Amino acid sequence: MSGFVVFLRKELLETRKTWRLWVLPGVFVFLGVGTPILAAATPALLKMTAERSPGVSITLPAPTAADAYLQFLGNLLQLALLVIVISGAASVAAEHRAGTSALVLTKPLSRGAFVTAKSASGLVLLLAATALGSALCIAVTVALFDTSDIARFIGSVALWLALAAMFVTLMVLLSAAMGRQAPAAGVGLGVYVALFVLTGFPTVRDRTPAGIMAANDAFIKGRDVALAIPLATTLALTAVFVVAAVYVFRRKEI
Amino acid sequence: MAPLAADVVLSSGALVALVVLGVAEVALAAFCIVDIVRRPAVLGGRKWVWALLVVLFTVPGSIIYLAIGREPAPAAEPESAADDRTLAATLTTAQLLYAGADGAPGPAAATADAAGAAGAGRTCTQRPPAIVIDGLGKRYGRAVALDAVSLTVPEGSVFGFLGPNGAGKTTTLRILAGLAHPTSGGARVSGHDVVRDAGAVHRLIGYLPDVPGFYGWMTAAEYLDLSGRLFGLSGALLRERIESLLHLAGLTDVSTRVGGFSRGMKQRLGVAQALIDAPRLLLLDEPTSALDPIGRREVLEMVAALGGRTTVFFSTHILADVERVCDTVAILARGRVVEQASIEDLKARHGGAHRVVIEVDDQAALRDALAAADWATAVTAQGRELVVEVADLEAAYRDVPSLVAARGLSLRRFEAAEISLEEVFVDLVGEAAS
Numbered sequence: 001m002s003g004f005v006v007f008l009r010k011e012l013l014e015t016r017k018t019w020r021l022w023v024l025p026g027v028f029v030f031l032g033v034g035t036p037i038l039a040a041a042t043p044a045l046l047k048m049t050a051e052r053s054p055g056v057s058i059t060l061p062a063p064t065a066a067d068a069y070l071q072f073l074g075n076l077l078q079l080a081l082l083v084i085v086i087s088g089a090a091s092v093a094a095e096h097r098a099g100t101s102a103l104v105l106t107k108p109l110s111r112g113a114f115v116t117a118k119s120a121s122g123l124v125l126l127l128a129a130t131a132l133g134s135a136l137c138i139a140v141t142v143a144l145f146d147t148s149d150i151a152r153f154i155g156s157v158a159l160w161l162a163l164a165a166m167f168v169t170l171m172v173l174l175s176a177a178m179g180r181q182a183p184a185a186g187v188g189l190g191v192y193v194a195l196f197v198l199t200g201f202p203t204v205r206d207r208t209p210a211g212i213m214a215a216n217d218a219f220i221k222g223r224d225v226a227l228a229i230p231l232a233t234t235l236a237l238t239a240v241f242v243v244a245a246v247y248v249f250r251r252k253e254i
Numbered sequence: 255m256a257p258l259a260a261d262v263v264l265s266s267g268a269l270v271a272l273v274v275l276g277v278a279e280v281a282l283a284a285f286c287i288v289d290i291v292r293r294p295a296v297l298g299g300r301k302w303v304w305a306l307l308v309v310l311f312t313v314p315g316s317i318i319y320l321a322i323g324r325e326p327a328p329a330a331e332p333e334s335a336a337d338d339r340t341l342a343a344t345l346t347t348a349q350l351l352y353a354g355a356d357g358a359p360g361p362a363a364a365t366a367d368a369a370g371a372a373g374a375g376r377t378c379t380q381r382p383p384a385i386v387i388d389g390l391g392k393r394y395g396r397a398v399a400l401d402a403v404s405l406t407v408p409e410g411s412v413f414g415f416l417g418p419n420g421a422g423k424t425t426t427l428r429i430l431a432g433l434a435h436p437t438s439g440g441a442r443v444s445g446h447d448v449v450r451d452a453g454a455v456h457r458l459i460g461y462l463p464d465v466p467g468f469y470g471w472m473t474a475a476e477y478l479d480l481s482g483r484l485f486g487l488s489g490a491l492l493r494e495r496i497e498s499l500l501h502l503a504g505l506t507d508v509s510t511r512v513g514g515f516s517r518g519m520k521q522r523l524g525v526a527q528a529l530i531d532a533p534r535l536l537l538l539d540e541p542t543s544a545l546d547p548i549g550r551r552e553v554l555e556m557v558a559a560l561g562g563r564t565t566v567f568f569s570t571h572i573l574a575d576v577e578r579v580c581d582t583v584a585i586l587a588r589g590r591v592v593e594q595a596s597i598e599d600l601k602a603r604h605g606g607a608h609r610v611v612i613e614v615d616d617q618a619a620l621r622d623a624l625a626a627a628d629w630a631t632a633v634t635a636q637g638r639e640l641v642v643e644v645a646d647l648e649a650a651y652r653d654v655p656s657l658v659a660a661r662g663l664s665l666r667r668f669e670a671a672e673i674s675l676e677e678v679f680v681d682l683v684g685e686a687a688s
Contacts, residue, residue: 002453003484006480006483006484010469010480014469014471017471018471019320022317022320023317026317026320027314027317030313030317033275034275036271037268037271037272037275040265040267040268040271040272041268041269041272044268095467098470099463099465099466100467100468100469101467102431102433102463102467103461103463103466103467103468103524103527104480104481104484105432105433105456106431106432106433106456106459106461107456107481107484107485108453108457108484108485108486109456109484110453140271143267143271144265144267144268144271253428253433253434253435254428254433254434
């Protein structure tokens, strides 16, 4: 794949110098710092609210580190995945719209290298943002609560990371195939909603990435779930999406 | 299951963290509001919409604004650019790029050429034409963009690809550059098929589209560095090329990011990036359309300087540019090549090679006599002048004064003028349209 290393270097430099550095890592930092604080403060805030309403009595469990981690994981599954879908829709389409891809693809840069570098840089950014957000979440949680459940939390984040990686490559494929950001984001959101719906159908759920969505809180809660097949399917789909993006983009007019 | 708390209280640590989180949110939103007020322009132009977004959705709103809302401030044209760039600098750059041999390619082009020569069983001295287009067709649905276009571009020529807007010039260039796929027929660049062997073609060409798209976050030097590295250039050679091409483009002292460049600055950078690997074939799509008169002159001088060193395929509808630098032209109209020839041949073939302009005191008395002359192919009155298209200029020089004298007329003006390319172009395109 001609030009892969040079173009990947450009992608990573672009991440450092543009909005990309703000969006996904920004969301992760916000979630990593804010979620444990809100988890710690929510019962007290609710109690204060209840005290102002005569006749209302609220009894809440004391917040724990597990609550903070579960809220963080819930936010990853919702807000962070949506950010990945929307920002990923621009990966190839934005270059098409701006005419930047036309200029670099008439140099010795193969189309395969172009889309593969897009996927690779997206995965690097995802990994870095997840590591940063999770580390901050652990640090704040330890400061406010205790050191329990850290290993389980890391396991859960790793599982989510596999699902998020699949969405990164899916969005590069959709962005390359459709050439426009809005339709790619729309289809990506459709896939996201469809996976959520599939979590309600055990037969399908246990064989697809929907199984990872459903098991998001399993490690923290100590629930026993079979994840081998959903994980294998997710990783296989990730690879399929990368190959499909190369195949589709080679046939596109720029 | 967590124990139920009889009396939930907010710990001092959580309280401090909550306050810090709140302060950070407010600070982020305040930073964005100040930035919106100070910034000359925001995406979409409506500052109040962005301010409302930040106020209503503090953290997500601020992140969205910082991500996509900020328009870069426009860069000023460097005042010294016009003085700095001279014909000598242009020629020096051309010599530097193609130093050492007549049309010696850069490293990537050399690789492609070696592969192509090995594959085709020929040597570098038996080079095929720079471009061979054979029956090229392109349809977009029912619309025909190109209809069996065929032409050959000799190596080393400066080839003008003329046509009115919508004739198919850009489509042809996009197919040659591997960006679009032909519906029928094919094209070869230095013997390489543009579809099946696009990788080899990309090593040989430099391409400038009509509206070049750059990464707005890069500086001009960074973009040239990226372009050079894609061609396998590095080290001192790449640094030397970047320095020389920045000078050629008049962007040496410009540190602003490309996103803030004027269209002319982008066009000049576009020319520079196309030259980074000293391409064997330079594809230029309307390269002077966005330039001021000085920039246009410089690009044309550069194109002229490259003649003989490399092949330049130059699409335009500005006929004066073609007459100034091109040795051969093809005229495209409605997706078809209606003519391909040298400019001199074209003028000679269409409407005769010359015309004479005559002004006398009684136009009507001379007109019929001129029309009857063997050497005159057409006579038209334009104001007080008679314009005569002539097949034999020497005969016209000899006979016109005697015809005027024989009728007792007073000769006020008598001069020869060439048929302009514009007239040939209008004739050919008009014929194609009808």
